Amino acid sequence: MELLVHDLLQIRHIEGIISNEKVPQWVRESLFHSPWVVVRRAPLQDGIIPIGVRGEHRNQRFGAYLPSSEVVMKVTPEQLVSQAGWRTSARLHTIRAFQILDIVSSYYGRYDWSWGLTGSIGFELASSTPTARPDSDLDIVIRMPQPLARETARTLHDWHTQLPIRVDAQLETPFGAVALAEYARHEKQVLLRTSSGPKLVNNPWSP
Template identity: 35%
Template sequence: MTTSTPLPHDLLWLIDAPGFARANTLPAWASADWLAQAPLVVRRDGASAGRIPVGLRGTTRAQRHAAWLPATQVARVATPRMIARQARWRDHPRRAALPALAALARVAPLLDAAQANWGVTGSVGFTLAIGIDVLHAGSDLDLLVTAATPLSAELARALAALLDDAQARIDIQVATPFGAFALREQVRTGHRVLLKTATGPVMSHDPWQPLP
């Protein structure tokens, strides 16, 4: 059982999948057998003592369900950065046929060269973490860049250039100490972004400053 506090986008495996399934009203696709192999995704929500806000994922985009997980149910955690460091896309049998994986193979060296603190989320991260392929030709590549301080101009330019990938849609979320925002939105607006926080989305001109 992990003792650290999971962060949004972390993947959590259950200690007792049948027990969790019995304790919650879940959709039919979220069976105990599925939950025994598929991790839950930490989501942003208000604080709850001893419970973690999570999202359940199935094999299709329509299969999503929000729930709360007792912290004592966490067997192990995989962070987006851990998934990136494992680089399992290199051995994926469909890496050449799936634009999202081909894009990841291209951008990973660029992100490392830019010294970004980055990880893989979304359906690509889920697939790489569990070894069950839920990807299709139209799957996006979702990346998370964690930055305790504002991005340098050089890193911001390098990340923005990735958004124009011709073969796959790449979405980059930047996590600050106060929330997370979509880089694509910041590039479009110049500064103002919708900052996702544990208490809900708020507009921010500087996502590295405390909210009023």
């Protein structure tokens, strides 16, 4: 099974999680109510998947590992866009991000990009668990195997700033992820999030 950072996984058993630390009680409670985790940015090791568990509060994030045999289902950020589940969500009139996603999807349609939804919005659409808040940011991942022109990045970022909610877009390069806003602003070094940690780089598409 091919896995990418930000993919959402439904897991089979809470006990399947592997961690060198004691698993907090909130993690068990969270997975009992919603057995979903996200693939995090870390090296994969012999069928062991690096995962993140999200809790009810922002400070509740727990990194662990999961054997691939414990995966029941995978949902990618791109699938969440193609399924457009926000249109039929019972919380459409509550969550502002849901209300603008048709506009965002239409705008992104002018580009030949593979992109998807992450964060609390993506998690809610995948798991049907009400994790988003009315004012939640809209988190987006854009798969960008080839360098993106700075002018295009600035155009997209400027369009994001006109939306009624904050958009946090990440450009996913073959070597890690860089924030669209930072890439659009800076001509020189930017922070690249890699599987071995953050690095300052001149070119996010260069090893």
